[in-house]
Amino acid sequence: MSSLAPPPSASAPRSPRTRGVSAMHFKSATTGVATKTMRNELNRLVQTVQDPASKRGFDTEMQSFFYLFTRYLAEKAKSQDLEWDRIKSPAADQIVPYDQLPQVTKSDSLNKLAVLKVNGGLGTSMGMTGAKSALEVKDDMTFLDLTVRQIEHLNTTQKVDVPLILMTSFNTHEDTLRIIKKYANQQLRITTFNQSRYPRILKETLLPAPKTAEDDKKHWYPPGHGDLYNALLHSGVLDQLIADGKEYLFVSNSDNLGAVVDQQILQHMIDTQAEFLMEVTDKTKADVKGGTLIDYDGQVRLLEIAQVPSEHVEDFKSVRKFKIFNTNNLWINLKALKRIMDNEGMDLEIIINPKQTDDGQAVIQLETAAGAAIKHFKNAHGVNVPRSRFLPVKSCSDLLLIKSDIYSLEHGELVINPSRMFENTPVIKLGDHFKKIQQFQKRFKKIPQIIELDHLTVTGDVYFGRNVTLRGTVIIVANEGQRIDIPDGCILENRLLSGNLTMTDL
Numbered sequence: 001m002s003s004l005a006p007p008p009s010a011s012a013p014r015s016p017r018t019r020g021v022s023a024m025h026f027k028s029a030t031t032g033v034a035t036k037t038m039r040n041e042l043n044r045l046v047q048t049v050q051d052p053a054s055k056r057g058f059d060t061e062m063q064s065f066f067y068l069f070t071r072y073l074a075e076k077a078k079s080q081d082l083e084w085d086r087i088k089s090p091a092a093d094q095i096v097p098y099d100q101l102p103q104v105t106k107s108d109s110l111n112k113l114a115v116l117k118v119n120g121g122l123g124t125s126m127g128m129t130g131a132k133s134a135l136e137v138k139d140d141m142t143f144l145d146l147t148v149r150q151i152e153h154l155n156t157t158q159k160v161d162v163p164l165i166l167m168t169s170f171n172t173h174e175d176t177l178r179i180i181k182k183y184a185n186q187q188l189r190i191t192t193f194n195q196s197r198y199p200r201i202l203k204e205t206l207l208p209a210p211k212t213a214e215d216d217k218k219h220w221y222p223p224g225h226g227d228l229y230n231a232l233l234h235s236g237v238l239d240q241l242i243a244d245g246k247e248y249l250f251v252s253n254s255d256n257l258g259a260v261v262d263q264q265i266l267q268h269m270i271d272t273q274a275e276f277l278m279e280v281t282d283k284t285k286a287d288v289k290g291g292t293l294i295d296y297d298g299q300v301r302l303l304e305i306a307q308v309p310s311e312h313v314e315d316f317k318s319v320r321k322f323k324i325f326n327t328n329n330l331w332i333n334l335k336a337l338k339r340i341m342d343n344e345g346m347d348l349e350i351i352i353n354p355k356q357t358d359d360g361q362a363v364i365q366l367e368t369a370a371g372a373a374i375k376h377f378k379n380a381h382g383v384n385v386p387r388s389r390f391l392p393v394k395s396c397s398d399l400l401l402i403k404s405d406i407y408s409l410e411h412g413e414l415v416i417n418p419s420r421m422f423e424n425t426p427v428i429k430l431g432d433h434f435k436k437i438q439q440f441q442k443r444f445k446k447i448p449q450i451i452e453l454d455h456l457t458v459t460g461d462v463y464f465g466r467n468v469t470l471r472g473t474v475i476i477v478a479n480e481g482q483r484i485d486i487p488d489g490c491i492l493e494n495r496l497l498s499g500n501l502t503m504t505d506l
Helices: 024-048 051-078 106-111 145-160 174-184 226-234 239-243 263-272 310-317 333-342 370-376 394-403 436-445
Strands: 094-099 113-118 134-139 164-168 190-194 248-253 274-280 292-296 299-303 324-333 352-355 362-367 380-383 408-412 412-418 427-429 454-461 461-464 471-478 481-484 490-498 503-505
Touching: 024 051, 051 362, 051 503, 106 263, 113 145, 113 226, 113 333, 134 164, 145 164, 145 174, 145 274, 164 174, 174 190, 190 226, 190 239, 226 239, 226 333, 226 370, 239 274, 239 333, 239 436, 248 263, 248 333, 263 274, 263 324, 263 380, 274 292, 292 324, 299 370, 324 333, 324 370, 333 352, 394 427, 394 436, 481 490
Parallel strands: 094 380, 113 164, 113 248, 164 190, 274 380, 427 454, 454 471, 461 481, 471 490
Antiparallel strands: 248 324, 274 324, 292 299, 352 362, 408 412, 490 503
């Protein structure tokens, strides 16, 4: 059993690089104390595990967490922020337009590909209790059903063997294992592995919240999708993929319905010998918080809003300087990943996520983003893809769009209805009454026809009947204490409906 060793940078009260400022000495000294105390607490947590194999796995996990924690303390002591003036928009060669990618005729490269879905999220923001990927999104099919259908279709039509890997969290693992049983007879190999489980940190004391390894779920957290690389390595999945002859991994969030395997991007990766590709797409007003690619001292890096100093947040959101954002569709060379993990490892920018527990305690979660790994790979760059490759379902407004007649399904892939006159999809804003999935289902007897809709805003207590058609711009506002029922078969075109049920032409 290895005890957690202190990294030199964080534990030494005074390093040679420390500036001769008393405040700096104080910070370094307190950092040393916090490091030592955390190390002792984590060692105590490891001792609470009885089974030797589980203990080894838990110990590895706590070592990774400890390394992240010491980096957090060291950065806090040095106040290492990005220097805003050194941030530039990416150079032309750092982002390649999708329409310049090669046309592909052969499909043999697909045999070197595996697909990974980040499947650790709970749909709590939409009022769900289980794995978000189990939500039915279209034609009675869930996110997972659609992914399985897509890859199975690819495997059978192209006569290839692309496996599906699901990275779950402790929140979704059991759920996912239960769901994938129904795919047992499919033309598809499915592997699941669990991402890390880290202890929440009490903000006051900088100590771990859990007292034992078995302590309640609420004391732990999955540390963001940047944990992907550690989890792939420690689970043995990375080595297994390489042993199976897989060279490339396509990673995306399980709730992004636009993230389908694209042979042109794969071929571009092979042709350019890029070890890492990030799919980015043009920013709109809806995407101002999305992470963006930047040029920092000539190196391509990911910048997340959480890393931006408060006085520069508006600059970050502006489309002028940062025209694209990260879709979190990533293409990774597996041998390069193995080389990096075996040698220098990953130092991904730490995202500090402050939370409050149900009993009002302030805690900190230290997280990382998968896209931040771009700086570790050779010849890594962005590919500016069409918006259709980014169709996430983060809210019931997104869900309405996906469920509607704007899209149809072909082999698990969403396809825009050819009857839609415009390239862009309608803007849909449903109010708080539609926030939770149960409410959403109750308020729509049937999803309205919106093929000719430009904009829909609904606020207040509103219910939709069957076979409702919405066209142009429709705004429905039920005032406090009032309820609006849209009758069956109703057609609303360029209408404003307000609380006293008067209809106004827009």
